[in-house]
Amino acid sequence: MSTSSVPGPSHSGPVAERSAVFADRHIGPDAGGLDTLLRVLGQPDLDALEKAAVPAAVRNDRPLELPEAASEAATLTELRAIAARNRPAVSMIGLGYHDTITPGVIQRNVLESPAWYTAYTPYQPEISQGRLEALLNFQTAVTDLTGLDIANASMLDEGTAAAEAMTLIKRTARSKSSRFVVDADTLPQTLAVLRTRAEPVGIELVVADLSNGLESLPVGDFFGLLLSYPGASGAVRDHRQVIAAAHEREAKVVVATDLLALTLLTPPGEVGADVAVGSAQRFGVPLGFGGPHAGFIAVRSELQRQLPGRLVGVSKDSHGTTAFRLALQTREQHIRREKATSNICTAQVLLAVMASMYAVYHGPDGLKRIAERVRKHALWLASTLQHGGIAVEHELFFDTVRAAVPGRAREVVAAARERGIHLWADGDHVQISISEATTGEHLAAVVESFGLQAGFAAYAPLMPQWAERTSEYLTHPVFHAHRSETSMLRYLRRLSDSDLALDRTMIPLGSCTMKLNATTEMAAVTWPEFAGLHPFAPIEDAAGYLELIDQLSSWLCEVTGYAAVSLQPNAGSQGELAGLLAIRGYHRSRGDEGRTVCLIPASAHGTNAASAVMAGMSVVVVKTATTGDIDMADLRAKVEQHADRLAAIMITYPSTHGVFEETVTELSDLVHAAGGQVYVDGANLNALVGVGRPGVFGGDVSHLNLHKTFCIPHGGGGPGVGPVAVAAHLAPFLPNHPMVAQAGPETGIGAIAAAPFGSASILPISWAYIRMMGPDGLRRATLTAIASANYIARRLQEHYPVLYTGAGGYVAHECILDLRPITAATGVTVDDVAKRLADYGFHAPTMSFPVAGTLMVEPTESEDVAEIDRFIDAMIAIKGEIDRVAAGEWDVADSPLRGAPHTAAELAADWERPYSRTEAVFPAGVSPAHKYFPPVGRIDGAYGDRNLMCSCPSPEAYA
Numbered sequence: 001m002s003t004s005s006v007p008g009p010s011h012s013g014p015v016a017e018r019s020a021v022f023a024d025r026h027i028g029p030d031a032g033g034l035d036t037l038l039r040v041l042g043q044p045d046l047d048a049l050e051k052a053a054v055p056a057a058v059r060n061d062r063p064l065e066l067p068e069a070a071s072e073a074a075t076l077t078e079l080r081a082i083a084a085r086n087r088p089a090v091s092m093i094g095l096g097y098h099d100t101i102t103p104g105v106i107q108r109n110v111l112e113s114p115a116w117y118t119a120y121t122p123y124q125p126e127i128s129q130g131r132l133e134a135l136l137n138f139q140t141a142v143t144d145l146t147g148l149d150i151a152n153a154s155m156l157d158e159g160t161a162a163a164e165a166m167t168l169i170k171r172t173a174r175s176k177s178s179r180f181v182v183d184a185d186t187l188p189q190t191l192a193v194l195r196t197r198a199e200p201v202g203i204e205l206v207v208a209d210l211s212n213g214l215e216s217l218p219v220g221d222f223f224g225l226l227l228s229y230p231g232a233s234g235a236v237r238d239h240r241q242v243i244a245a246a247h248e249r250e251a252k253v254v255v256a257t258d259l260l261a262l263t264l265l266t267p268p269g270e271v272g273a274d275v276a277v278g279s280a281q282r283f284g285v286p287l288g289f290g291g292p293h294a295g296f297i298a299v300r301s302e303l304q305r306q307l308p309g310r311l312v313g314v315s316k317d318s319h320g321t322t323a324f325r326l327a328l329q330t331r332e333q334h335i336r337r338e339k340a341t342s343n344i345c346t347a348q349v350l351l352a353v354m355a356s357m358y359a360v361y362h363g364p365d366g367l368k369r370i371a372e373r374v375r376k377h378a379l380w381l382a383s384t385l386q387h388g389g390i391a392v393e394h395e396l397f398f399d400t401v402r403a404a405v406p407g408r409a410r411e412v413v414a415a416a417r418e419r420g421i422h423l424w425a426d427g428d429h430v431q432i433s434i435s436e437a438t439t440g441e442h443l444a445a446v447v448e449s450f451g452l453q454a455g456f457a458a459y460a461p462l463m464p465q466w467a468e469r470t471s472e473y474l475t476h477p478v479f480h481a482h483r484s485e486t487s488m489l490r491y492l493r494r495l496s497d498s499d500l501a502l503d504r505t506m507i508p509l510g511s512c513t514m515k516l517n518a519t520t521e522m523a524a525v526t527w528p529e530f531a532g533l534h535p536f537a538p539i540e541d542a543a544g545y546l547e548l549i550d551q552l553s554s555w556l557c558e559v560t561g562y563a564a565v566s567l568q569p570n571a572g573s574q575g576e577l578a579g580l581l582a583i584r585g586y587h588r589s590r591g592d593e594g595r596t597v598c599l600i601p602a603s604a605h606g607t608n609a610a611s612a613v614m615a616g617m618s619v620v621v622v623k624t625a626t627t628g629d630i631d632m633a634d635l636r637a638k639v640e641q642h643a644d645r646l647a648a649i650m651i652t653y654p655s656t657h658g659v660f661e662e663t664v665t666e667l668s669d670l671v672h673a674a675g676g677q678v679y680v681d682g683a684n685l686n687a688l689v690g691v692g693r694p695g696v697f698g699g700d701v702s703h704l705n706l707h708k709t710f711c712i713p714h715g716g717g718g719p720g721v722g723p724v725a726v727a728a729h730l731a732p733f734l735p736n737h738p739m740v741a742q743a744g745p746e747t748g749i750g751a752i753a754a755a756p757f758g759s760a761s762i763l764p765i766s767w768a769y770i771r772m773m774g775p776d777g778l779r780r781a782t783l784t785a786i787a788s789a790n791y792i793a794r795r796l797q798e799h800y801p802v803l804y805t806g807a808g809g810y811v812a813h814e815c816i817l818d819l820r821p822i823t824a825a826t827g828v829t830v831d832d833v834a835k836r837l838a839d840y841g842f843h844a845p846t847m848s849f850p851v852a853g854t855l856m857v858e859p860t861e862s863e864d865v866a867e868i869d870r871f872i873d874a875m876i877a878i879k880g881e882i883d884r885v886a887a888g889e890w891d892v893a894d895s896p897l898r899g900a901p902h903t904a905a906e907l908a909a910d911w912e913r914p915y916s917r918t919e920a921v922f923p924a925g926v927s928p929a930h931k932y933f934p935p936v937g938r939i940d941g942a943y944g945d946r947n948l949m950c951s952c953p954s955p956e957a958y959a
């Protein structure tokens with residue numbers, strides 16, 4: 001068992017073992033560093049700090065019961081044993097997930113490169129031009145291939161993209177009907193997610209067999225229609241008449257589609273679709289037992305302002321240079337809250353970058369060659385089966401052959417499995433899906449599994465004229481310039497060199513917990529046993545995954561004090577929705593249909609309100625007291641006012657103000673007494689692991705962000721994993737999945753994500769983190785994070801007021817610096833300070849969340865004292881610059897603050913500023929030997945929004 005005393009980073013055991021203590025590598029401050037922090041805080045040790053900073057009612061009554069820490073080497077050995085229990089056969093299941101060949105240059109230099117995977121969402125565009133360019137390539141590829149006008153920078157998966165398309169159409173269609181028609185030949189997981197998402201917001205799903213075209217379209221009104229192209233069965237159908245008929249009835253049309261197929265097929269945009277959705281997985285992103293992968297959505301330009309998620313756009317910087325930044329609804333949830341178009345925050349940036357680079361590397365010709373080979377293999381297989389007397393269901397298909405084998409489907413699938421191939425059985429049919437990775441041997445083995453001999457088969461590769469794609473795609477030079485590996489390598493390097501990620505500097509973003517993503521934690525992600533498994537593979541071939549999922553789930557339950565957890569949600573936002581739907585399911589199971597009010601404090605993360613609306617709840621805002629705490633008087637009044645209708649309160653703990661509120665148990669008693677449930681947003685769990693358990697101090701449900709607290713890298717804006725953890729009474733209402741019974745309770749709320757276990761292939765990261773830290777290491781990490789945040793707060797207090805503190809004057813794991821008095825007195829804004837930090841080589845803290853005009857700083861436990869001091873010194877030096885503005889020495893408009901960030905190019909140009917070039921780019925503490933130059937100056941966001949352009953600009957734009 002673990003000991004609860006944490007005197008500092010000392011440990012017992014033989015000396016030879018010491019180098020094996022991972023926690024000492026993960027935690028930045030060493031013994032001397034910790035002393036420095038504690039001395040400034042006036043605390044003898046971390047235990048004392050815990051007692052001073054964390055309210056007694058919140059603190060754990062006992063140490064965590066987790067396995068003792070294992071070394072990095074031992075952890076990898078254990079993981080290899082788990083991996084060996086997975087048997088990733090040759091995957092020919094299809095159904096939205098296809099085997100693919102990740103080009104080595106992309107695997108090593110994107111997926112396995114910290115320059116890409118440790119980056120943050122590009123809200124600070126000047127230091128994010130590389131990933132913004134990569135995402136613009138992604139948007140351009142999706143736009144071109146779907147034949148629509150504008151695409152966003154990724155969705156969480158195909159199922160949720162379809163759900164977002166449905167609600168987008170609901171907001172914009174002229175029809176006032178509440179019916180949404182779905183093609184029966186749609187991926188079952190997409191249908192499941194649509195069901196989960198439709199019902200709470202009053203949308204009625206009508207599933208219709210549209211295989212006979214127009215006649216089968218349901219009578220009566222509907223606001224939207226989703227068609228699949230190709231269908232789940234592989235069929236490629238001519239949807240033009242159905243689309244025209246839907247438009248006549250004032251409905252809009254979504255087409256779920258496949259990017260590789262669209263290199264050959266007439267794109268949705270050319271047959272009348274208003275929206276296209278799908279997954280970019282087969283563009284070089286491993287199967288990974290279901291994720292993470294980049295979903296996509298593309299729309300006609302009339303709908304562009306309704307696009308959910310993040311959209312990269314082209315704008316210009318202060319020198320008129322072309323520059324990229326997030327367009328329009330950048331931080332939409334925070335601004336529009338319950339009126340937001342969706343709750344998506346973290347998306348799938350790293351995977352979108354991979355897919356975009358796959359398109360860059362292969363180019364249109366290469367992609368077309370891959371698609372033609374897939375199609376030829378499928379045609380060969382179909383005619384061979386037919387030749388052997390087996391009926392093939394569809395006349396027109398791209399990659400999937402659906403064969404009728406009455407009474408024999410399971411037998412054929414079993415025979416293929418014996419040959420190392422996974423096929424899909426559906427009643428009396430077997431589906432075989434061809435991919436880029438399919439070989440002649442695979443096909444021969446499939447034929448044998450049907451009891452036939454492979455031989456010569458004649459086939460006609462003819463496509464009807466309506467289906468044959470004639471329009472060009474990927475004509476932009478970027479899709480033609482990098483055919484050699486050398487060129488590709490340098491392109492990837494050039495882009496990542498433009499950006500600041502964790503491999504260069506601390507990223508002190510409050511609420512985002514940008515901590516170490518250790519190399520050993522990342523190792524297993526690309527092992528074929530984890531990367532190569534299809535999410536619908538026979539469950540006995542996924543035994544390793546099930547074991548890992550089981551262990552990780554039980555550890556997360558122990559850490560949070562809840563009874564059950566679902567790992568399916570693939571971002572925090574999706575965990576929120578799942579948790580709120582669990583609450584809804586619970587109330588309804590007790591006949592409490594009327595409980596639909598969700599109380600949310602004014603300071604909450606914007607996703608909270610957006611998720612509540614998606615769960616069919618109405619949001620009632622609870623005020624903040626002047627101390628920054630929840631206004632308990634207002635809370636009491638609102639609970640009383642809505643008692644009969646109270647569904648839940650959604651709080652964040654510690655609060656988004658970075659404070660351990662003393663009132664949390666009182667608050668939860670109050671809400672419980674009125675019949676409501678308590679949702680504790682667990683994004684700030686980095687202040688609690690090993691210290692306090694939300695399931696014990698008052699919560700009924702929490703989502704966690706494994707991409708914050710549990711070391712999954714942020715990937716430039718995804719992937720993420722947002723597990724939802726619940727108390728026992730809510731466990732029957734966790735997500736489940738139509739294809740995999742093990743994914744959740746039968747009584748569950750349905751699928752929240754397309755894949756049964758969400759982004760399964762990155763779960764080994766969090767598993768390895770917990771395994772290597774052990775209970776003591778986790779607790780020490782938490783307390784060190786709290787110590788570091790308090791150290792920053794104390795040292796910066798005299799330069800920038802710390803807005804809120806808890807009892808005893810302590811903050812939690814982050815602190816808010818109030819710039820508003822400075823702005824009022826000098827005109828220097830938070831933006832100026834954020835951009836100026838780039839000149840000092842830092843990524844800015846979180847800007848204007850949760851309070852406008854402030855910066856929220858979260859150092860995490862991973863930064864050592866030297867780096868923390870470097871940041872503090874930069875902030876103090878910037879304050880010195882602000883003082884010179886205040887003293888009238890510089891006009892704010894001509895100050896290095898407003899001029900920031902400064903580029904190398906402007907140094908070489910005429911210099912007519914009241915400060916020197918050296919003051920501009922080598923201010924105090926910045927060594928010319930280690931200087932980071934942002935590639936562009938301050939970006940004009942408004943210009944880009946007025947002149948919206950969201951695909952690659954022509955090369956002349958750079959002239």
Ligand SMILES: *Cc1c(COP(=O)(O)O)cnc(C)c1O
Pocket residue numbers: 344345346511512571572573574605607608652656681683684705720722
């Ligand atoms: C990050 C965060 C979320 C949203 O998580 P995503 O994974 O980005 O969807 C929700 N609440 C809080 C407090 C957060 O910090």
